Amino acid sequence: MTTAVERPPLVRSSDRMIAGVCSGLADHLGWPVKYVRLGMVLACFAGGAGLAFYAWLWTMVPTADESARRNARRPASPIAPAVSFPPATESVPRAPDAGPAPPVVGSPAVSGNPSAPDGTGGFGPPFGSPPISSPLLGSSASARTTTGSPAAPAGGWAESGSTALAVSRFNLRRIPYGKEILLGAGLLLVAVILIVRQFGVDVPLGTLIPAAAILGGAAIAWMQLDETRRAGLVDKTKADQAGGWVRLAAGLALVVAGVLVMVSGSGSWEQTWLALLASVAVLGGVALVLLPWGLKFWKDLETERAGRVRETERAEIAAHLHDSVLQTLALIQRRAGSEQDVVRLARAQERELRSWLFTDAAKDAGLLAERIKAVAAEVEDAHGQAVEVVTVGDADMTDRHEALVQAAREAMLNAARHGGGTVSVYMESTAGSTEVFIKDRGPGFDLESVPDDRLGVKESIIGRMKRHGGTATINSSKDGTEVRLALPSINADGSDTRTGDVPSGEVRNGEPRQ
Amino acid sequence: MNNSSHSGEPRSVRVVIVDDHTIFRSGLKADLDHRMDVVGEAGTVEEAIAVIAETRPEVVLLDVHLPGGLGGGGREVIAGSAALLGTTSFLALSVSDAAEDVVAVIRAGARGYVTKTISGAGISDAVIRVADGDAVFSPRLAGFVLDAFGTAPADIADDELDRLSARELEVMRLIARGYSYKEVAKELFISIKTVETHVSAVLRKLQLSSRHELTKWAAERRLL
Known part of the structure; x- marks a missing residue:
């Protein structure tokens, strides 16, 4: 052993x-x-x-x-x-x-x-x-x-x-x-x-065996109860299991057999049968009387349990609404004078509620798409300008991806500041590369005319992307500005397959339009 | 507004608004411009099916979440009005842009999907577009399509329904990036009509494809 x-x-x-x-x-x-x-x-x-x-x-x-x-x-x-x-x-x-x-x-x-x-x-x-x-x-x-x-x-x-x-x-x-x-x-x-x-x-086998049968039967039946209780006495899935019923029946049969043998030892079989019949009749009567009561009790228990579950859910939702929506509504009432504040608050609240209601559990947090969304929310809060994010695919965060996120953030800030109207952000991540597009509908600007000492565009976006092996192109016209950030995967093979994937329009699109 | 390609003469599109919030219905009615004529309203699934069958509108603005019926909401309304799908177009409208709502209602037969935050001009344009038999794709819906169909273009060998062509992918990408149809047309040097053709083709694929990835994608999000 x-x-x-x-x-x-x-x-x-x-x-x-x-x-x-x-x-x-x-x-x-x-x-x-x-x-x-x-x-x-x-x-x-x-x-x-x-x-x-x-x-x-x-x-x-x-x-x-x-x-x-x-x-x-x-x-x-x-x-x-x-x-x-x-x-x-x-x-x-x-x-x-x-x-x-x-x-x-x-x-x-x-x-x-x-x-x-x-x-x-x-x-x-x-x-x-x-x-x-x-x-x-x-x-x-x-x-x-x-x-x-x-x-x-x-x-x-x-x-x-x-x-x-x-x-x-x-x-x-x-x-x-x-x-x-x-x-x-x-x-x-x-x-x-x-x-x-x-x-x-x-x-004395005559008494030992029946006694053992009774004890064994009781043990089996009680094991069942113990198991059921472990799972929380009323767990239906447990009680419904065939194994549970088999166990109960086996225990019952053992006990009945044991009692029968014990009793029959002291009298004739006829008497035993009579007694058995009588006890079955009594048991049946008792069951008949108690059954409705038992059923009602069970039903009440079920109802109460369902009610409690509902109550818990309701309390959770109420708590959440109180912490978020009611607070925001109060805030909006106090800031009713400032349209921008109201829009910003409503927008932030909508976003928060949305993420609470529709969070996609299939997607992991901490990945690139989540980061982009978080950054967009930040920009939205800071400028009160709606930032719509659409993501396709996802990637693990690395230092390079963090740089991409920061560049995208800078571009979003610019778009929210100068663009006016909704800012559209599109992130697409494939095996070969990750691209982020930030588009606004502002008056646009001429990249050449931006002075060199303005760090925003030249350093934070273009320079940052270059340092991490990516590219940044800016298309600006009177209809708006679009910043395209591309970050190829670190392995050279990836970028090769990528070129096969890219529709030709994408490449052309990368060049300035002026 | 980029309805230049649509018929020039003034006409009135018969619209039914289905939404369980009265305030939203009246707000929406006020938002729709002169080109539209609201001929009916409904607040529940049963009401909606009855009103649509009675008034036979060209476009139904349909909220995705509706009380009544079997709990299927907008999807159920479309299913209940299936006989009219040839003449009546459905434009889904929702506060939610969760994938399960969007894709489920599109696959049920809606011609487009917009969120309720859309501007008055935006919704009017979308209604006209749907009335003309085109599809209305929001950036979010385009994103879902790209997610579901993958971003690699179709090989010739592939089942036509299962993948997007290179051109369709381009159009979807641009829409996901926030381009309007007009801007897409300008960007790709094609006419708006061509853009609309591509978008309608994508919509058809989204509705009919039983592509493995699409079903898997939908199953992961408990859409099927």
Whole structure:
């Protein structure tokens, strides 16, 4: 068991003869598949032990896919660590104190497995994460007589088997592999009882088995409740799962069977049937009476829950509107005299609300398009001039792209300052290059006539783009001005493919028009 | 105003305004110039379908978000008036320029899309354009088209519906850059009519294409 630290988790392999149990087991134990399969076949002749063991593993061991899915889901439920994969070493020291267990929870066939000679260590950590559901009682029957393995070292556990169930319920949540350990302990207990019987000691099986069935059934049913509660008692998706119902039914059947056997021991079968009929009738009557009430209660609960969700949503929206829209409206009323202020405020508010309502979750923040939009918003706030941004494609931000953004910002500032009317910004990013166009409808200006000491256009736009390997061209006419910034990708190949992409008009467009 | 290519004689375009905000409706009515005649108004999906069927307008100014019906808003109105699509054109109008609104309503059959912040002259021009059977593309819509169809021009081998031709791409780029149709025509040395032809072709592709990227693009934004 202590050597099991680095073993791969036990999952059913996709390299399968029947269900992938043997190859999975072989992977897990580090043995050749051949021997595992041979051992399994041989064990089948030992009273069907191999068969039972195989069936049990088939049910209990998840496939690799299932296992991965379960593990992936785990972090979402921080309070469900019971069946996780902690380092195996952690579970080793705890194993001994997990004695208390409901007997007969699972198949005792395991202890008879020839391929796991050290029976004590066989069932602890290795069984990665078996589903909690229905440990097949039926499969045990055939294997019971073969339990002559050295798997009965702890005779003293028998008396602890009756320890209150509640205690072990609490342990379940804290001890890693708690369920597996409980299962193992239960199986051990069965093995002990069987061996003791072989030696001729009289064990009152007549009462033990029904009692065990009741305890097991209750345990299964309560596990269900525990799981449901974990997911928040009323989580419907959980309750609707077929597994939950199967578990409940199995638990119920076990308990009923156990009670029946116990009761029938004291009287004749006829009496038992009568009593059964009577109890079913009583139960039915009670259900009939309580059903409407229960349904109503459930409905109320649902309504209240839906109401609460709506209320939360409403509160969130109200809070947001208060923080943004109402504040802005108040501000607008106070500044009603200044048209520019009102426009600016309305525009900023619109932008904010828009981004809150329509934020494209598919797009990552922190990319070039977001930066361009942020800069445009800044300019819009500063000058009260609408800046419409359209982006196609996106790119990661680099220093060069930051320079592009700064140049674009400068161009937007110029456009907002001198252009008048809406400023149009178009950013297109392809594999080969990134282009930004800033267009306004102002009176335009002559680039040649701009004095050299004016840093705005010459330095902040053209110079900056040149320094970072890009280009900036400015077209200005009486109908408006358009600044075109282009930044080729850093690898030369990219710019080559780009030329193939560019429609011819684009190139011509880059030249001044005057 | 760049309606020089349209018919010179004065005529009146019959318009129905569909919007659930009365104030906006009256404001819009005031904004439309003399070339338009508002023959009906509606505030819900059912009202809209009824009014459109009754008045048979040339253009419906249609808000994307409308109460009533099955919750489909403007899309549902277009679907409900499908029989009239040959004679009645829809121009979608919305405060939102979220991709799902724009593309959904265009694919339903609208001839164009403008945001409600558009100027009075702008909306009048757009209505005339749509009445003449052309398409109205805002820069934002052009951006969506470029995003959805990709920015590489079509090969001859490609399905005609699935990609934009080099010329169509140029036109879309210029519109996305804020050019008016007239400016696009001047820039590319083509007539406005040609620009309109290109834009209508793009609109048709946007409406009919089942191109993989377009569906993927739309699915990512939960449009389909």
